[in-house]
Amino acid sequence: MAEAREVFLKYSTRRDVVFVLGAGTSHPDGVPLQREILPEILDGSVEEIQNSEIGKEVITFINENFRYNKDVNFPTMESVFGFIDYFLLHNESLNSVYTNAKLRIIKEYLIKLIHFVVDYRTNKKSKYYHLFWEAISKHNPNVSIISLNYDTLLEQAFDFLFEKFGYIDYSIHFMNYEKSEKLKNFNFWIDAQKPLKIKGDALPHAIKLLKLHGSLNWKYCNCCNQTLLTPWDRKIDLNKGKFLGYTYPDNVEYEYSCPLDGTDFQTLIIPPSYYKELTHNVISQLLTEAGKEIRAAKKIVFIGYSLSDADVDILALLKKNISNQQIIVINRKNPERLKLKYLSVTPNVTFYEKTFEGFVSDENFVEELLKG
Numbered sequence: 001m002a003e004a005r006e007v008f009l010k011y012s013t014r015r016d017v018v019f020v021l022g023a024g025t026s027h028p029d030g031v032p033l034q035r036e037i038l039p040e041i042l043d044g045s046v047e048e049i050q051n052s053e054i055g056k057e058v059i060t061f062i063n064e065n066f067r068y069n070k071d072v073n074f075p076t077m078e079s080v081f082g083f084i085d086y087f088l089l090h091n092e093s094l095n096s097v098y099t100n101a102k103l104r105i106i107k108e109y110l111i112k113l114i115h116f117v118v119d120y121r122t123n124k125k126s127k128y129y130h131l132f133w134e135a136i137s138k139h140n141p142n143v144s145i146i147s148l149n150y151d152t153l154l155e156q157a158f159d160f161l162f163e164k165f166g167y168i169d170y171s172i173h174f175m176n177y178e179k180s181e182k183l184k185n186f187n188f189w190i191d192a193q194k195p196l197k198i199k200g201d202a203l204p205h206a207i208k209l210l211k212l213h214g215s216l217n218w219k220y221c222n223c224c225n226q227t228l229l230t231p232w233d234r235k236i237d238l239n240k241g242k243f244l245g246y247t248y249p250d251n252v253e254y255e256y257s258c259p260l261d262g263t264d265f266q267t268l269i270i271p272p273s274y275y276k277e278l279t280h281n282v283i284s285q286l287l288t289e290a291g292k293e294i295r296a297a298k299k300i301v302f303i304g305y306s307l308s309d310a311d312v313d314i315l316a317l318l319k320k321n322i323s324n325q326q327i328i329v330i331n332r333k334n335p336e337r338l339k340l341k342y343l344s345v346t347p348n349v350t351f352y353e354k355t356f357e358g359f360v361s362d363e364n365f366v367e368e369l370l371k372g
């Protein structure tokens with residue numbers, strides 16, 4: 001049998017294509033758009049939310065502080081988070097019930113509800129992301145992906161390429177990489193930035209997947225300041241707020257806590273708000289990495305992304321790092337106000353009106369786009 005070699009997977013200095021994926025790429029698989037999330041929490045359609053402690057607390061808070069008419073419109077997430085963030089930022093309380101400490105809890109509860117709603121319908125394989133990966137593996141692996149989505153459908157769809165073709169590189173440190181007794185059950189994830197043991201001559205690829213607004217399968221411990229990656233466990237208990245895991249192969253449910261210090265994990269998803277908390281060490285590290293990828297890109301392809309007004313972080317990232325890269329924007333519709341948003345970033349933009357499903361199904365178009 002051939003001996004395994006130790007090999008570093010190297011990245012080229014330039015990136016042929018950097019993809020920036022927005023909600024429009026996960027929506028075909030049932031992941032709600034941002035504007036659909038609060039209505040799902042508030043309209044009473046999901047019993048598990050209505051009957052849970054966390055659901056009740058958040059719904060009461062919103063009902064006491066926002067007037068809305070279910071038939072006409074709901075408050076936006078930006079306005080709810082913006083309101084809470086104001087008090088947190090100024091260290092003020094709203095009243096005797098909603099003290100500063102209580103508002104901090106409400107905010108984490110609301111994030112957990114978003115986590116729950118996004119995860120609700122995503123326990124499946126995505127046909128469209130499968131086609132997307134297939135095109136990359138066939139035509140050009142020298143790409144990076146920046147995603148603003150919390151869901152993990154893109155990673156779940158990578159399964160068929162794992163090892164043979166390559167590895168996903170989230171480009172952050174996970175406690176999974178620590179070789180200690182306490183973490184031995186989590187050592188399965190491969191760090192694509194370290195030397196890998198490889199048999200045979202084929203050299204696998206590493207593809208950076210930078211999730212700038214966090215991910216449902218990242219669990220953050222604010223005691224040891226580390227993140228645990230749980231690729232398959234994304235469930236959350238809406239009564240106790242704990243993350244749930246399942247043993248393999250018996251599928252017995254258990255509650256997650258940090259394997260190193262026993263602390264309860266926090267979510268690592270950044271909700272839409274005009275005051276985004278970008279001081280989070282994981283997120284600021286990812287923003288720096290994304291800046292490097294954008295500068296190294298020959299071509300940047302935005303898909304299903306509306307450049308929302310609350311994404312000031314992304315606007316700043318693009319403004320700072322885009323110079324003469326070729327920019328392509330693919331959206332189901334590109335109304336004038338959306339075009340102007342992109343043109344505010346850089347004047348050199350080509351627009352296409354296509355859905356993500358339409359894009360990945362159009363083989364010639366995808367091949368042309370992936371050319372170096």
Ligand SMILES: [Zn+2]
Nearest residue numbers: 221224258261
């Ligand atoms: Zn910890």
